[in-house]
Amino acid sequence: MKVHLLIVLLLVSNITLSSGVLDVFAAAVSVVYKFFQRDDLLPFDFKRLEKDLKDSLFGQHIVSDVVLKAVTSFMNDSNPNKPLVLSFHGTTGVGKNHVAKIIARNVYKKGIQSKHIHTYISEHHFPHRTKLDLYSAQLKQWIHGNVSSFPRSMFIFDEMDKMQPQLIDVIKPFLDYNARVDGVSFHNAIFIFLSNAGGNVIAEVALDFWREGKDREELWMNSKELETKILQNIFNNKNSGFLHSSIIDHHLVDHYIPFLPLELKHVRQCVMAEMLHLNMTQDYDLADRVARNLPFFPEEEKIFAVKGCKSVRQKLVLYVD
DSSP: OHHHHHHHHHHHHTSOGGGOHHHHHHHHHHHHHHHHHHTTBOOOOHHHHHHHHHHHOOSOHHHHHHHHHHHHHHHTOSSOSSOEEEEEEOSTTSSHHHHHHHHHHTTBTTGGGOTTEEEEEHHHHSOOGGGHHHHHHHHHHHHHHHHHHOTTOEEEEETGGGSOHHHHHHHHHHHSTTOEETTEEOTTOEEEEEEOTTHHHHHHHHHHHHHTTOOGGGOOTTGGGHHHHHHHHHHHOTTOHHHHSSTTTTTOOSEEEEOOOOBHHHHHHHHHHHHHHTTOOOOHHHHHHHHHTSOEESTTTOOEETTTTTTHHHHHGGGOO
């Protein structure tokens, strides 16, 4: 802290007194504010992110590979030509929110609790269609204001498929190549969209792989044209806000990332992880029992967890004396 204060004082000392006491004070406050804002950023470490994904994300080899490469490339680029835009797709409980938190804790010291991370949930923050004009103005102001004060801001939009097209189009100018909006550059910002859109298609492709006797880890982005099928599913879903927005046809999303449905072994890993989180002694047999008592689909094969790992913690406590 002493070193921090010394640096701030040295920066402030460079301000000329000729501008007047009030101007000096205002400039000093600005320097201190911006300095401590920067202090929330972690030096990016590829190995740390790689280990975090390996240790805390289960059954998502595609996600780990794409996120690691995309985030690393972006964070190591001193002059990116656009913000990083990731779109996560998959059914409930497969890890979309979890991966957003992993990225956050590898960029910011306070992780998802950082004041530079802004999360919007479609049906919570924008519930009334009659207020779309108000929401649009607010959303534009929020994004612009936060990036103007802190360029490395992160924006997470949950339930993106339920978001009104008008609101999605408000975001578009901030995602574009070489975009400066009202004099502010957005090249260092990060946008993450979370969506159930395409989840059923991803599950079908994974099930086809299983029925063909192929190893799950052989399934990649180009397998059975997975990424193309996700896009087609979004375009063909008349109820999706994505369909009517201009983000997709302007190619502003860098990566559409599929989250595979989870198998029994992955749910079991989630239960074991929850045991650690709850300061319980890890018990493989108990974890197996909890995992097996969750619902699986399809009805006959029962290969994939219906809710992924979403209710693992709630189920686990029922087995604890």
